[in-house]
Amino acid sequence: MKKTLVLCLTVLLSLAAVCAFAGDGSWERVKKEGKLVIGLDDAFPPMGYRQADGKLVGFDIDAAEEVGKCLGVKIVWQPTAWEGVIHSLDAKKFDCIWNGMTITPERAKEVAFTKPYIMDGQIAVVNFKEKRFKGLKDLKGIKAGTQKGSSGLEAVKKLATPPKELKEYEDYPKALLDLEAGRIDVVVVDNVTGRDMIAKRPGKFKILPGMISKEPFGVAFRKDDNGLRGKVQQTLDKMVKDGSMAKISRKWFAEDITNPKKF
Template sequence: MKKNQFLKIMTTLCLTGVFALGMVGCGSKTPENAPVSSETPAAEKTEAPATDLQNVTSSTLDSTLDKDTLIIGLDDTFAPLGFRDTNGELTGFDVEVAKAIGEKLGKEITFQPIDWSMKETELNAGNIDLIWNGYTITEERKEKVSFSKPYLKNTQAIVTLADSTIATKADLAGKKVGAQNESSAIDAMEAEPEVYASFESGEAYTYEDNNQALMDLEAGRIDAVVADEILLRYYLSLKGAEKYNVLTENFGDEEYGVGMRKDDQKMVDAFNKAYDELKAEGTLAEISTKWFASDITQ
């Protein structure tokens, strides 16, 4: 065999081996027979390109407050805080309060739906200016962002179908429990490691958003969902509360805040001042009563 023929054969074999290794995948954390999302896994995602010059340069400004337009990153399926109505328009409690804050600050407000698992990355890359959509204040997140003052209280509630035998957290042992990926529900469950490890797979099944988890609950593919009580109560009121059971036990209380870039105290102070003014004027009470039938703001 000629030397150049031998080299061609060896090159082909090496490339074939590399391709075969590249085809090896990793396991999913969603239950068997669950709908498969067409979205690229988070580990393979790349940052989305900025939509305008102002967005590109936002991370280089002394403060986000120096911008004329503030870009708010949100999960547009998180009813009743930020979601799309039947016409596809963004609406909800957080959306309305954000617009009111924008007026106080003299800023234009635009909303940018994001992959919630990438929220802090999007913020610190300058693709968005605020994280605002039922964003729970945690010590871990405080290391990545600066928070506004808390504006709503919430719990991490557990919901099952009405005919379920699950009545306590202890009953979740050996069960399939779902939650949104990279959500505070996951953090709250992990804070109770003995309970969390008792789940059927030793952890929760994760979803891109809460709606997908609740759809799997309805279909019987999982046994329970852990999510923000504010979202669950609204969702169940639309679907028929009699079909579900919200357990008395939960995975803890928490507070919502708005996330801003780390150390941007100028923006935090201006935001909190505008919020206090809206509270004193009764604007927050008016918006809250529209969505929750009472003023539940802090």
């Protein structure tokens, strides 16, 4: 009940913030410059990551590029360390954060989110041959790992039994390497990311049944940039209505997980 209440309050705050956008000049600035600079962690598949040839791909990449096309501006991607991503946004190193960022009450105090565009959640990934754990309730006395600054840190606290050790990594691939080597017992990771990684390495990892938490993804802007946030939100709403978001979702997830009616 508490989790549902927090989620509802977070979404309502996001909706209220979107409705409040005014002529603050943020959209006019981006339009004049002809580019929207977006901060991201470029090692976060399938939301945004580098292929072997260095090309940046992912669901968020395709969605943002489509928004840029609709708005008539170029999308410029600015990779940054996720741990300090909000600080970098406030320092005006980019215009927004678009990288599978979970909407939380804590983050909503620092940034202004769009409405959720995907409903994600945290899951527990273990070695494929792991036999000690059949479900989340079995995770006792474990060594857990997750990414620095991620919502996985909060999700770990929701486990029935706190881990005896929690290790924070620069990115999830490094955490999975330690999991594969047996240096940790479980990796707490975003559902979309975990499933993508597992699909690319069959027979190495598996997901324990159930979700630790449900979490909405939103695009984050500076508190004062209401005009820009409102313009992006209008475009996202249009893309949901005309099926553009569904098309991108099916490309990356084999199903539409962007329909707000299913959140």
